[in-house]
Amino acid sequence: MAESLNSYVIAQRQVEEAANLLGLEPHVTEILKRPRRVLSVSFPVRMDDGRIVVFDGYRSQHNDAMGPGKGGIRFHPQVTVDEVKALSMWMTIKCQVVGLPYGGAKGGVVCDPRTMSQGELERVSRGFIEAIAQIIGPDKDIPAPDVYTNATVMGWMMDTYSRLQGTYSPAVITGKPLSIGGSKGRDEATARGCVLTVLEAMKERGLPVQGASVAVQGFGNAGRTAARLLAEAGMRVVAVSDSSTGVYHDGGLDIAQLERVKDAGSLRGATGVSFITNEELLETPVDVLIPAALENVITAENAGRIRAQIVAEAANGPVTPDADAILFEKGTLVIPDVLANAGGVTVSYFEWVQNLTHSYWSREEVYAKLADIIVPSYHEVSDLAREHGTTMRMGAYMIALRRAADAMKARGWV
Numbered sequence: 001m002a003e004s005l006n007s008y009v010i011a012q013r014q015v016e017e018a019a020n021l022l023g024l025e026p027h028v029t030e031i032l033k034r035p036r037r038v039l040s041v042s043f044p045v046r047m048d049d050g051r052i053v054v055f056d057g058y059r060s061q062h063n064d065a066m067g068p069g070k071g072g073i074r075f076h077p078q079v080t081v082d083e084v085k086a087l088s089m090w091m092t093i094k095c096q097v098v099g100l101p102y103g104g105a106k107g108g109v110v111c112d113p114r115t116m117s118q119g120e121l122e123r124v125s126r127g128f129i130e131a132i133a134q135i136i137g138p139d140k141d142i143p144a145p146d147v148y149t150n151a152t153v154m155g156w157m158m159d160t161y162s163r164l165q166g167t168y169s170p171a172v173i174t175g176k177p178l179s180i181g182g183s184k185g186r187d188e189a190t191a192r193g194c195v196l197t198v199l200e201a202m203k204e205r206g207l208p209v210q211g212a213s214v215a216v217q218g219f220g221n222a223g224r225t226a227a228r229l230l231a232e233a234g235m236r237v238v239a240v241s242d243s244s245t246g247v248y249h250d251g252g253l254d255i256a257q258l259e260r261v262k263d264a265g266s267l268r269g270a271t272g273v274s275f276i277t278n279e280e281l282l283e284t285p286v287d288v289l290i291p292a293a294l295e296n297v298i299t300a301e302n303a304g305r306i307r308a309q310i311v312a313e314a315a316n317g318p319v320t321p322d323a324d325a326i327l328f329e330k331g332t333l334v335i336p337d338v339l340a341n342a343g344g345v346t347v348s349y350f351e352w353v354q355n356l357t358h359s360y361w362s363r364e365e366v367y368a369k370l371a372d373i374i375v376p377s378y379h380e381v382s383d384l385a386r387e388h389g390t391t392m393r394m395g396a397y398m399i400a401l402r403r404a405a406d407a408m409k410a411r412g413w414v
Contacts, residue, residue, distance in 0.1 A: 005296045005320065007086035013321055015089065018397030021388060028405050028414050032092075035085050037061040041131035045123045055124060057109040059132045060088035061141055065407040068139055069105030070095055070345060072146025072175075073128070073157070075121075079108035090316060091345070094338040096400035098377045100349045103404075105141045107132065113148045122156050125149075129157040133164050138171035138356065144348050145175040155180055171355035174348035183351035185366035186344075191225030192367065193343015193374045194314045197335045198288055199233070200378045201310050205333065213286040215239035215308070217246075217278060218293030219262055222314045222341065226290055228255045235288070239281045242266055243293070246281040247273040283307060291318035298323045306332060313337035328391045336393035338400070339374075339381055346373050 004010065012033045019029040038060045044052050058081050061069040071091040084106045091104025109128050113121055135141060145154055158173040158180065170181035178184065185192075202209055212235045216227045219242040227237045236252040244266040247253065253273065261269045268275075282289065282298060282305075289308035291297055295317035298306060303323035311327065312335040313319060319327070319334055327334050347366060354360050361369075385395030408414045 005299075006082060007295065007317060008082035008089075010317065010321055011086040011089040014393070014397055015093075015401065018394050018401050021390065021394060022398050022402055022405075024401065024405055025414070028408065031408065031414065032063065032089075032401060032404060035060045035062045035088050036064065037135070038081065038085060039132055039135055040081065041128070043127040043131045045120065045127050047120055048117050055109055055111055055127065057107065057128045057131065058084045059107040059135060059141070060084045060105060061135065062088040062092045062104040063404055063408075064103040064141075065404060065411055065413060066092075066096060066103050067101035068103070068137075069141035070100070070102035070144070070348065071105035071107070072144045073107040073109070073149055073153075074146035075109050075111050075113045075124070075148040075153075077110065077112045079110045084108045087316065090338060092404060093397055093400040094342050094345055096403045097338050097381065097396045098342045098346055098373050099403075100345065102142075102345075102349070105143070106146075107143055108146075121153070125153045125156045126160040129160045130164065133161055136161070136172060138169060138352070142171070142348075142352055143173055144345075151175055151177045151182060171352050174351040176351070181351070181355045183347055183354055183366060184361065184363040185370070186347045186351060187221070188225050188229075189347035189366075189370065190222045190314065190341050190344035191229060192370060193346060194222065194226050194290065194292075194312055194335075194340045195229045195233070196343070196371055196374045197340050197378050198230070198290075198310065198312050200375060200382075201312070201333055201335055202288075204382065205309065207287055207309065210234040211236055212288060213238050214288045214290065215281050215284045215286045216290045216292055216314075217241050217281050217297065217318075218291065218315060219258070219267060220292065222344075223290065223292030224255070224259055224262065226292060226314055227253075228259070230288075231255050238286060239276065239284050240267070241276075241278050241281045241293075243278075244268050246276040246278055248276045248281075248284070249273050288312065291315050294318065296320055298327075300326060303327055304330070308332065310335065312340045314341050316341070324391055324393060334392055335378075336391075336396050338396050339377060339392070342377070343370055343374060346370055 292314035
């Protein structure tokens with residue numbers, strides 16, 4: 001039977017497996033297997049040529065027993081309601097793994113921002129927030145950037161919500177520009193959190209950091225920052241890739257040079273390197289592999305050929321459940337996305353707190369507070385996984401679902 005790559009089916013399967021390990025009551029599991037609320041909207045936008053185009057969008061709120069919803073908004077042609085529902089479930093897990101007072105949420109608009117002017121992008125951004133404004137708010141649901149959205153888009157969205165409310169409301173959105181309440185350190189938060197987990201995993205496995213080899217699939221914000229930070233820590237980044245190609249150098253790549261090449265176009269412009277495919281990068285013999293691009297890139301088909309000792313999921317859902325089982329059997333340590341990339345939502349939480357208290361922190365304070373949350377969370381997950389003889393992913397899910405179930409019981413929901 002072919003492995004399902006539907007993200008919602010995968011998310012439900014993962015929740016059910018962890019709930020069974022915890023011995024949760026069936027009705028509690030059923031609540032956690034589906035979002036509490038999913039809003040589907042359609043909204044008109046006037047394009048630059050005068051046409052009116054109707055866009056579809058979604059906002060899924062998985063579970064708010066622990067606090068308001070938290071999760072990004074993505075703009076992408078392939079956004080589906082199942083994808084958004086799954087991502088909202090994963091956000092609940094992610095927030096609870098690191099002990100944040102949030103439930104999960106996620107949003108998306110079916111569009112291709114690469115074909116839109118800045119003005120069209122702004123009108124889509126404002127139109128979507130206006131359409132979902134009734135279900136978001138600093139104490140309801142706090143969106144953030146995601147695929148093809150950024151600080152500029154968050155600024156427009158915050159402004160639209162504030163106008164609708166008639167009051168300045170910076171805490172409704174995180175990932176904003178610094179000038180309107182953004183947090184220092186947010187730009188590197190996802191990558192820094194991932195690097196912290198990698199370093200803890202290497203300590204656990206007795207692997208030396210100096211000279212350890214790394215491959216990074218994806219050279220967007222998270223991938224390139226992780227590559228740079230790991231190189232600064234003394235590791236040898238031998239392979240990186242973007243959507244067009246991969247580059248390899250056994251002696252270690254010059255990450256700063258590759259960032260300049262990428263900023264000028266794509267990694268195809270790199271010199272002094274060997275070119276490899278994205279598929280070859282995944283199977284490169286390295287100590288650490290960081291998938292930081294797309295979901296479902298390590299499947300049952302190629303998991304047996306993965307030669308890294310540690311796989312740290314900087315992207316959401318790059319390893320399928322069947323691949324997870326194969327990697328676990330062969331002794332590969334997979335640091336799951338809900339832990340490895342939780343640095344982003346953690347610093348988003350810091351931004352929200354700063355907005356609510358009107359007190360702002362230095363970059364150094366943000367990084368210190370991030371480490372204070374991520375490092376203990378890593379060991380909590382690792383210890384529980386070892387205790388139950390299961391994967392790190394199941395350890396993370398068990399911690400998160402237990403916290404969610406306790407919150408629902410405390411509120412009298414179950």
